[in-house]
Amino acid sequence: MSDERFENAKREMEQLVVDSLKNYKAPVGAFFTNLKEATKAIASGAIRWSRKNSLWPMQFGLACCAMELMDFGASRIDAERKGYLLFRGTPRQCDVMIVAGWVTKAVAPEVKRLYEQMAKPRYVIAYGECAVSGGPWWESYNIIKGIDQILPVDVYVAGCPPKPENLFEALMKLQEKVGGKIED
Amino acid sequence: MLTKINVGPIHPSTHGVLRLVVTLDGDTIVDVEPHIGFLHRGVEKLAENRMYMQSESYMEKIDYVAPMAYSDLYVAAVEEATGIHPNERAKYVRLILLEFQRIASHLLWLGTFCNDLGLMFTMFTWTLKDRDLILNLLQDVTGSRMFYVNMRLGGVSIDLPPNFEEHANKLLDYLEKRFKEYEAFLEKNPVFIERTKGVGVLKREDAIALGVTGPVLRASGVNFDVRRDYTYYAYEKLHFIPQIQTKGDSFARYKVRMQEMKESIKLIRSALKLIPEGDALGMPIKLISPPVKEKEVIVRRELPRGEGMIFMVTDKQRPYRLSLRTPAFINLSALKQIAKGASYADLFSILGSLDLVMADVDK
Amino acid sequence: MKINKEELIKKLKELSSSGYNYLVKITAVDYIDHLEVIYFIRNMQNKKEENVRLDLKNGESLPTVIEIYKAADYYERELSEMFGIAIEGREVKRLLLEKWDGLEAPLRKSFQWGSDYKSG
Numbered sequence: 001m002s003d004e005r006f007e008n009a010k011r012e013m014e015q016l017v018v019d020s021l022k023n024y025k026a027p028v029g030a031f032f033t034n035l036k037e038a039t040k041a042i043a044s045g046a047i048r049w050s051r052k053n054s055l056w057p058m059q060f061g062l063a064c065c066a067m068e069l070m071d072f073g074a075s076r077i078d079a080e081r082k083g084y085l086l087f088r089g090t091p092r093q094c095d096v097m098i099v100a101g102w103v104t105k106a107v108a109p110e111v112k113r114l115y116e117q118m119a120k121p122r123y124v125i126a127y128g129e130c131a132v133s134g135g136p137w138w139e140s141y142n143i144i145k146g147i148d149q150i151l152p153v154d155v156y157v158a159g160c161p162p163k164p165e166n167l168f169e170a171l172m173k174l175q176e177k178v179g180g181k182i183e184d
Numbered sequence: 185m186l187t188k189i190n191v192g193p194i195h196p197s198t199h200g201v202l203r204l205v206v207t208l209d210g211d212t213i214v215d216v217e218p219h220i221g222f223l224h225r226g227v228e229k230l231a232e233n234r235m236y237m238q239s240e241s242y243m244e245k246i247d248y249v250a251p252m253a254y255s256d257l258y259v260a261a262v263e264e265a266t267g268i269h270p271n272e273r274a275k276y277v278r279l280i281l282l283e284f285q286r287i288a289s290h291l292l293w294l295g296t297f298c299n300d301l302g303l304m305f306t307m308f309t310w311t312l313k314d315r316d317l318i319l320n321l322l323q324d325v326t327g328s329r330m331f332y333v334n335m336r337l338g339g340v341s342i343d344l345p346p347n348f349e350e351h352a353n354k355l356l357d358y359l360e361k362r363f364k365e366y367e368a369f370l371e372k373n374p375v376f377i378e379r380t381k382g383v384g385v386l387k388r389e390d391a392i393a394l395g396v397t398g399p400v401l402r403a404s405g406v407n408f409d410v411r412r413d414y415t416y417y418a419y420e421k422l423h424f425i426p427q428i429q430t431k432g433d434s435f436a437r438y439k440v441r442m443q444e445m446k447e448s449i450k451l452i453r454s455a456l457k458l459i460p461e462g463d464a465l466g467m468p469i470k471l472i473s474p475p476v477k478e479k480e481v482i483v484r485r486e487l488p489r490g491e492g493m494i495f496m497v498t499d500k501q502r503p504y505r506l507s508l509r510t511p512a513f514i515n516l517s518a519l520k521q522i523a524k525g526a527s528y529a530d531l532f533s534i535l536g537s538l539d540l541v542m543a544d545v546d547k
Numbered sequence: 548m549k550i551n552k553e554e555l556i557k558k559l560k561e562l563s564s565s566g567y568n569y570l571v572k573i574t575a576v577d578y579i580d581h582l583e584v585i586y587f588i589r590n591m592q593n594k595k596e597e598n599v600r601l602d603l604k605n606g607e608s609l610p611t612v613i614e615i616y617k618a619a620d621y622y623e624r625e626l627s628e629m630f631g632i633a634i635e636g637r638e639v640k641r642l643l644l645e646k647w648d649g650l651e652a653p654l655r656k657s658f659q660w661g662s663d664y665k666s667g
Binding site for chain 2: 568569570571572574576577585587591594616617618620621641642643644645653654658660
């Protein structure tokens, strides 16, 4: 007898939650069986939205592509208006590592160590042809041919050097990967 | 009791990738030892495997702050070897573009030097805005923002557009006003004066014995400039005067570069009045390996950082040996002597005033 | 001017005391059975330049000129690791290459492209 009463209450509770979630664009085919899963879904959606709109990059300019990174943060092509502010010096406070410039055999252990010092979740962008595949120096005796031989890469940007507007598009693609599609 | 400090390879104040091991006694520097080689990729060996005009774009990536000066140095070496020389109008066009490149390179140096001293990001944003305007003007002429590859055998790839003179004169008037503001901001500033006057003194005999070059040499009182002593293009007709200071400290090195920027504006203005009519185009780029006549070639140019020299031994289709002398390599080796006896906070003022680009040091 | 290896120090001392006091570059060219080492020096008063050449057989060592010109420090270190020349008279340390023991000197003509992959 008491189970029947509780089952009625459960059914009414579900109906209340489903009614209140009618304005929320849930993915097709999903349904919530109790309140715990519903709050988990809303909370993770909120966390994903806030993570993708405030990516903090780490300055890692090694060579010529670092000139374009400096222009990206300066006043004509502004990086702060989209949330990528505060190029920091230490890796503990950053989310994204933008590798710009060619990597030789002497610098490679330092790059790996800096990547392991970043806190999770962390992402890597390979900017410029030297970081993508070795670039113009592919025949040299002292160069690592592409940064993806030592690190896992998310977005590749081609060009020598790519214009700073290309870096905007690369960061917007990374935002799609981090938190779902960008709303207009 | 001596302590050792490691100023590591990836650091916001070293311009590039440089490692310094500093030995201190209290607060006074006893010894500085630089470790370099983090950006070495063997350009001299790679050029032996390419034909002549294919390695012009390699030379631009050696110094990425002023790339047109290096490609002009290399193409001049090939021109001496083949005997194809530029005509009168091409000499004036090259001179105008190279002097604009010199102003852009010194503006970037000024921005990052003030970053190191503590005037954080004010001069950096101002000078990067002016440098962006110059790069836009060069993009109208050559088609690219950073790596131009526009020097050809006997001229340039695209001639000056028809309304270049009024755009250039408007830009030069704007730059003259900005230089007056920079001087008024910096030369009465007590922070700047305290950190640069009397810091890192290099005497005249030491400067010649250590082999330094460029504005570092001219700030110590030595009267030497490649544009006047081994003259090239049209510098003689435009009455060029090198700028000298005698004290030898960081403030003198700053003052030499500031005066050089103003001298470049005067040179561009008088070159735009005296430029002759004609055609400044060079050989097309399809001629990768021109017929070579000389066996050994030596060329010198005045780059924004100092004096650069190429010594080339030629073969039929590719160079047999290409030997480069870059100015930042030998300027860094003088750091050990200049910094002895200074306090630790002065190390970055000295390092910034030498104007190093690390890809220039490890070729 | 072309001289022998034994008169190098005497000739440079004579030139540097007569006004040629600025060293521009020390470089070398690899002709396969011998090397040619060239010193570029310059007079700062009347702006003239002079180059001193000498021939070196494979395996010979070069005397150091650091007492005459202080600027020769970095040039000799670069030459000894790029061409494999031994410098007698002082201790030279590596400048540009790292972990390169046991492999061939890079700027020689007998260096094979791709032979550095064994170093890992």
